[in-house]
Amino acid sequence: xxxxxxxxxxxxxxxxxxxxxxxxxxxxxxxxxxxxxxxxxxxxxxxxxxxxxxxxxxxxxxxxxxxxxxxxxxxxxxxxxxxxxxxxxxxxxxxxxxxxxxxxxxxxxxxxxxxxxxxxxxxxxxxxxxxxxxxxxxxxxxxxxxxxxxxxxxxxxxxxxxxxxxxxxxxxxxxxxxxxxxxxxxxxxxxxxxxxxxxxxxxxxxxxxxxxxxxxxxxxxxxxxxxxxxxxxxxxxxxxxxxxxxxxxxxxxxxxxxxxxxxxxxxxxxxxxxxxxxxxxxxxxxxxxxxxxxxxxxxxxxxxxxxxxxxxxxxxxxxxxxxxxxxxxxxxxxxxxxxxxxxxxxxxxxxxxxxxxxxxxxxxxxxxxxxxxxxxxxxxxxxxxxxxxxxxxxxxxxxxxxxxxxxxxxx
Numbered sequence: 101x102x103x104x105x106x107x108x109x110x111x112x113x114x115x116x117x118x119x120x121x122x123x124x125x126x127x128x129x130x131x132x133x134x135x136x137x138x139x140x141x142x143x144x145x146x147x148x149x150x151x152x153x154x155x156x157x158x159x160x161x162x163x164x165x166x167x168x169x170x171x172x173x174x175x176x177x178x179x180x181x182x183x184x185x186x187x188x189x190x191x192x193x194x195x196x197x198x199x200x201x202x203x204x205x206x207x208x209x210x211x212x213x214x215x216x217x218x219x220x221x222x223x224x225x226x227x228x229x230x231x232x233x234x235x236x237x238x239x240x241x242x243x244x245x246x247x248x249x250x251x252x253x254x255x256x257x258x259x260x261x262x263x264x265x266x267x268x269x270x271x272x273x274x275x276x277x278x279x280x281x282x283x284x285x286x287x288x289x290x291x292x293x294x295x296x297x298x299x300x301x302x303x304x305x306x307x308x309x310x311x312x313x314x315x316x317x318x319x320x321x322x323x324x325x326x327x328x329x330x331x332x333x334x335x336x337x338x339x340x341x342x343x344x345x346x347x348x349x350x351x352x353x354x355x356x357x358x359x360x361x362x363x364x365x366x367x368x369x370x371x372x373x374x375x376x377x378x379x380x381x382x383x384x385x386x387x388x389x390x391x392x393x394x395x396x397x398x399x400x401x402x403x404x405x406x407x408x409x410x411x412x413x414x415x416x417x418x419x420x421x422x423x424x425x426x427x428x429x430x431x432x433x434x435x436x437x438x439x440x441x442x443x444x445x446x447x448x449x450x451x452x453x454x455x456x457x458x459x460x461x462x463x464x465x466x467x468x469x470x471x472x473x474x475x476x477x478x479x480x481x482x483x484x485x486x487x488x489x490x491x492x493x494x495x496x497x498x499x500x501x502x503x504x505x506x507x508x509x510x511x
Contacts, residue, residue, distance in 0.1 A: 104116065126294050127291045150281070159208035173194065199305075250323050282310070288307065289463045289464040351400060352469065362441045388407055
């Protein structure tokens with residue numbers, strides 16, 4: 101890993117610089133510690149709407165895309181349940197343009213009613229196209245409220261419903277921006293052909309005078325212990341049935357996260373995984389089956405999804421899968437299998453370090469959720485997972501009373 105340094109400005113902005121002189125490019129990320137978990141239950145989708153609105157211009161930059169295109173830059177953004185990240189990739193000698201753009205929309209976003217009306221309609225159309233009118237588009241929207249009864253992870257960044265976006269007014273948007281889009285709630289990450297001291301000086305020049313904002317309150321409702329299985333059955337116009345099961349697990353910063361992640365790989369990543377071999381290759385109950393973890397800042401979900409093969413009812417497939425999970429135990433192949441998925445995890449992490457913009461994004465996520473130093477030790481944490489740890493988490497995870505099941509039927 102190349103040299104990485106941090107400086108914290110007087111207004112609270114975290115500035116992290118990764119020097120890598122093997123590329124002529126620089127990646128500039130501004131990550132805000134705000135996601136859909138920070139929204140009011142009656143006003144959801146605001147973090148995602150704000151992501152769109154932040155591209156509509158500021159006092160001195162009326163057109164962000166045009167300003168960045170002039171210096172050969174490309175830019176994008178995304179909103180998750182935990183954070184919002186704006187990213188710019190450009191020639192390193194034009195880095196100051198990125199600072200100008202990002203600082204101006206942090207300090208002087210143009211709150212134009214016409215822009216808000218346009219972006220509200222854009223987000224509503226995205227909601228309809230991606231979640232309401234697309235086959236299987238509402239699966240997670242149905243599933244998450246089963247898993248989370250109290251925590252705001254029960255809704256996605258797109259929001260609960262289009263009405264919440266339609267009802268957003270300028271006063272709400274101004275208040276949301278004031279509470280979350282300020283230096284003390286942000287991290288500025290620069291990676292590439294740069295000098296750390298020069299970047300720190302530029303950061304102070306462009307961001308140092310921006311007033312800090314209110315301290316973020318991170319008191320999210322905690323989920324009570326789940327004590328009985330939860331089920332939901334829906335019918336939709338889809339070509340085949342879909343089964344989705346979930347079990348609440350630890351948060352992304354917990355030491356056991358890496359074991360859960362490796363367990364999901366062992367069970368449901370690729371054709372050599374346990375679930376694929378058992379239910380697709382041998383028993384021929386599913387056409388496909390996979391497992392994954394959500395990896396959120398608060399308690400996440402261990403998910404298993406699959407599509408029953410033609411002629412097998414979704415109820416029969418679900419019963420077979422439950423029998424397998426509730427009686428799951430590792431055999432004597434665990435040492436070899438664990439080593440295999442650890443090597444695969446290392447390969448993915450190394451691949452994600454190839455491009456400078458991916459490295460900047462990873463640093464931005466970690467600096468926002470905790471600190472970038474955790475990112476530096478990711479590979480070792482996977483190799484630190486032991487066989488005993490895998491046995492322990494699998495024994496406690498797959499309990500009937502902890503299970504949430506969505507039977508998504510075609511009609």
